[in-house]
Amino acid sequence: MARQIAHVWWGMFAFATLVLVAVSAIWIYALARKPRETSKEQAVRINRRWVIGGGIVLPSLSIVVLLIFGIPTGRSMMPLPVEGQQPLKIEVTGHQWWWEVHYPDSGVTTANQLIIPAGRLIDVNVTSADVIHSFWIPRLGGKMDMIPGRTNVIRLQAGHTGVFHGQCSEFCGLQHAHMKLHVEALDDAGFDNWIAARENLSFTQRAPGEAGQVFDERCGQCHRVAGISNGSRAPDLSDIATRPSLGAGVIDNDHDGLRQWLREHKTLKFGNGMPAHDDVPPQTLDQIADWLETLAP
Ligand code: HEC
Ligand SMILES: [Cu+2]
Known part of the structure; x- marks a missing residue:
């Protein structure tokens, strides 16, 4: 559908260019040619021809042509039922x-x-x-x-x-x-594999020791991890280990990136909805990170 829209756009662009060239050519011709003797009636007739042809017929025709291509293209982007296909x-x-x-x-x-x-x-x-x-x-x-x-x-x-x-x-x-x-x-x-792997995902292994406790008391209030916590105010972390980035693209989701996010997310993404955890010992945050890295289908 996007491709069709692009085609319509290029068509419009080509036509507009053509109109620009034609109008410029006529204009230059009008400037360059020698004035001709015309009677008043003749001048009125020529005038009327331009107003009707160039001012009414040409634009109407252009709009009709544009609609012929534009309406089906616009419809294809609407969520209408399609025979034989279930979106x-x-x-x-x-x-x-x-x-x-x-x-x-x-x-x-x-x-x-x-x-x-x-x-x-x-x-x-x-x-x-x-x-x-x-x-x-x-x-x-x-x-x-x-x-x-x-x-x-x-x-x-x-x-x-x-x-x-x-x-x-x-x-x-x-x-x-x-x-x-x-x-x-x-x-x-x-795609089927991707969905199937997540469909009945449930973890039983909590983070060890204090890390698990901090996660339950804090992180889990906002974040869901299937089988462990049920928070709904923040990104679901059940497949966090498989995601390419953290903070909606702020930093790569790799070993260092995850640890950096947990310690410094307030500087990485100022104002974001996750509270600072400055009172949690950095080693505990690292242990949580170790555990988050196991959360994959
Ligand atoms: C008050 C709710 C809240 C608490 C508590 C909280 N978070 Fe978050 N967390 C968020 C929000 C909101 C985001 C999304 C921030 C953004 O990208 O703008 C987030 C993002 C994240 C991300 C990145 C997810 C992604 O896909 O980008 C991780 C990892 C994370 N939090 C881990 C934790 C851990 C570990 C704890 C506990 C130490 C914790 N969070 C506590 C609200 C919370
Ligand atoms: Cu926005």
Whole structure:
């Protein structure tokens, strides 16, 4: 659909260029030619021809042609039923400043990453938990406001597998720029595996000793880890070890990055909704990090 829109855009661009060239040519010709003797009636007739032809017929014709191409293209981005295809429904909720991603058919929840099957129609149901955000994956086309108390649907389709980048595109506060979404299109089998691995995910192993206690008393109040904690105010951490970045793209999710996030997230992402844990000994935070690194399907 994004490709069709691009085609319409290039068509409009080509036509506009043609009009510009033609008008310039006529203008230069009019400047350069010798004045001709014309009677008053003749002048009026010529005038009228230009007003009717250039001012009414040409624009009307252009708009009709544009609508012929534009309306079907616009419709293809609307979440209308398609014969023989059941679009995959995914719910994406904007938060200051991270993305909650939920697959209602399988009950899988993740954050800051949107994994989709390539080639399939996807109906992304977007909303917001706080202020207005906007869902935008430039290379997949289309953009949709995420409005609290309202669900908008945008239909997308990735033409091939690979990584695309998403970004919030409605100013939503201090860290609006740090609200990136990792979008990855997998082949059908890869996507089914990804979902199946998370479908009945449940952990039993807590972090050892004090780390486990701190997690239960604090982290778990906001964060969910399947089988361990049930917080819903912050990104679900059940598959945190498999995510490419932390803080919606602020820092890579590797050994050092995770430890740095837990200690310094207030400087890495000033104003973000996670409280500082300065009173927790750094070794304990590191132990929590060790344990978070095991949270993968
Ligand atoms: C008051 C709620 C709250 C508490 C308590 C809390 N967090 Fe967070 N946490 C958040 C929020 C909100 C974010 C998202 C911040 C952002 O990216 O803007 C977050 C992000 C994270 C992330 C990055 C997730 C991602 O996918 O980007 C990790 C890891 C994390 N928290 C671990 C912890 C740990 C470990 C603790 C306990 C020591 C903890 N959190 C306590 C609210 C909380
Ligand atoms: Cu934003």
